Amino acid sequence: MDIDVLGTLAVRHKGVSITPTAPKPRQVLALLALRAGQVVAVGALSEELWGSKPPRSSRATLQTYILQLRELITAALENGPGDDAGKRCQAKDVLLTVPGGYLLKGGDGTSDVREFERLAGSGYRAMDAEDYPQAARLLREALELWTGPALADVHTGPHLQTEVKRLEESRLCALDQRVEADLRLGRHRELLAELTVLVNRYPTHESLCGQYMLALYRSGRRGEALDAYQRLRATLVRTLGLEPSPALAKLQRSILMSGPDTLTARPTTGVSVAPVG
Structure with missing residues (x-):
């Protein structure tokens, strides 16, 4: 699973997009993707979509959105490259229903957030070591992963707004330190x-x-x-x-x-x- 959120949302499985076009399924996928490998509670997804007063049909509607995502994953599994074992994998093995919620498996795919955090962390360590050329290079590479505001094309409810704020703070911190390194140079x-x-x-x-x-x-x-x-x-x-x-x-x-x-x-x-x- 390859996940990009530092700009527009793009989620691919085996190189095939599984990003829906409808706004609310995109919200669901965005939250699952940001927390890939972790259980996202049904209550959190419901609150993200409808706030503190979800409609009576919210659980059934959420299940419909999950089904739509699994249909996209199924298409990716059928059309993407892979061996016979990969072809036998089912969507429910990628987007799991677990007690209390859902879990999206990230596997060994790429994540622009994970790569940003890796590069920024290395840049901060270079700053601490007063290796300003290395710090400036690493932090610049980290910031180049951003193609716009986080989740720029996704409607955000309370949980995604918190995630976006966290990411933007991380971006600003990296920017501040990259400018500092350039000043030192x-x-x-x-x-x-x-x-x-x-x-x-x-x-x-x-x-x-x-x-x-x-x-x-x-x-x-x-x-x-x-x-x-x-x-x-x-x-x-x-x-x-x-x-x-x-x-x-x-x-x-x-x-x-x-x-x-x-x-x-x-x-x-x-x-x-x-x-x-």
């Missing part, structure tokens, strides 16, 4: 266009703002770096009633008082913010 000017987009997309993200300020200052644009800090501060105060963190305020003071060669770091990822006085 002196790629300030190359980063400016990308960081300009990012700070507008995430206007309260202090780490990205700090990276942007540092890239601007090292590119000889001191005034713009200070303006970026003031924009972030105004946004935090207006929307959250918070001041920038001490780490970011320290970077601002360093830009005011120091030469560019002395600014070699930026605020750590995930710095906290303090309430306005």
